[in-house]
Amino acid sequence: QQQVKQSPQSLIVQKGGISIINCAYENTAFDYFPWYQQFPGKGPALLIAIRPDVSEKKEGRFTISFNKSAKQFSLHIMDSQPGDSATYFCAASKNTGFQKLVFGTGTRLLVSP
Amino acid sequence: DVKVTQSSRYLVKRTGEKVFLECVQDMDHENMFWYRQDPGLGLRLIYFSYDVKMKEKGDIPEGYSVSREKKERFSLILESASTNQTSMYLCASTTGAGAPQPQHFGDGTRLSIL
Numbered sequence: 001q002q003q004v005k006q007s008p009q010s011l012i013v014q015k016g017g018i019s020i021i022n023c024a025y026e027n028t029a030f031d032y033f034p035w036y037q038q039f040p041g042k043g044p045a046l047l048i049a050i051r052p053d054v055s056e057k058k059e060g061r062f063t064i065s066f067n068k069s070a071k072q073f074s075l076h077i078m079d080s081q082p083g084d085s086a087t088y089f090c091a092a093s094k095n096t097g098f099q100k101l102v103f104g105t106g107t108r109l110l111v112s113p
Numbered sequence: 114d115v116k117v118t119q120s121s122r123y124l125v126k127r128t129g130e131k132v133f134l135e136c137v138q139d140m141d142h143e144n145m146f147w148y149r150q151d152p153g154l155g156l157r158l159i160y161f162s163y164d165v166k167m168k169e170k171g172d173i174p175e176g177y178s179v180s181r182e183k184k185e186r187f188s189l190i191l192e193s194a195s196t197n198q199t200s201m202y203l204c205a206s207t208t209g210a211g212a213p214q215p216q217h218f219g220d221g222t223r224l225s226i227l
Contacts, residue, residue: 049215093213098163106153106155
C-alpha cells in the first residue's frame with residue numbers, strides 16, 4: 001500500500017521527441033505527487049508537483065497528467081533536449097506535517113542529439 | 114538558496130566499523146531525512162526527524178541509528194558496518210509547516226564497506 005510503481009526503468013528518446021514516464025500508487029490517502037530530477041553526481045531536485053484536485057499541471061516543457069480514478073500519474077517532457085538526460089523519480093505523500101515521501105524506483109532518461 | 118551539505122562525497126570503511134555520516138542544512142528546516150539510493154530500488158527512507166532530539170524510523174532502519182542534537186545537523190550512524198550497507202546515502206531537509214514543501218537534497222555520500 002505504501003509503494004509507488006514507476007516505469008520504464010530506462011528510456012531513450014531522440015532530441016525533439018516526447019518523453020513519457022508513468023507511475024501508479026495504491027494508497028488513496030496520498031494527496032501530493034511530486035517529480036524529482038537527478039543529474040549524475042547531484043542530489044535530486046524538485047521538478048514539478050501536482051495535487052489530486054487537478055488533472056494536469058504544466059510548467060514549460062514539463063507536464064504532469066493525473067488520473068485519480070486509475071491511481072496513476074505521468075510526466076511528459078515535450079521537445080526533449082540532451083540537457084534533460086537525467087534520472088527521474090516520481091513520489092507521493094500524505095498531507096501531514098512530516099512531509100514524508102514515498103519514491104518510485106526511478107527512470108534513467110537519455111535524450112540523443 | 115537552500116544548502117544541504119553532506120560532509121563526505123566518498124567514504125571507504127571496513128566491516129564492523131562504526132560509521133558516521135553528517136548532514137547540515139542552512140534554512141532552519143524542521144524536517145530532515147536520510148535515504149539510501151540503490152540502482153533499481155530508488156530512494157528508500159532510513160530515518161527522519163521532525164525536531165531536535167526527535168526521530169522516527171523510516172522503511173529500512175535496521176542497522177542504522179540517527180542523532181539530531183541541533184536543528185541544523187542530522188547524523189546517520191552505522192553501528193557496525195556491513196557490506197550490504199555499501200550504497201549512496203542522501204540527506205534532505207524541508208520545512209514542516211503548511212502545504213507540502215520541496216525536499217532539498219545534499220549531493221550524497223557514496224559509502225563503500227570492504
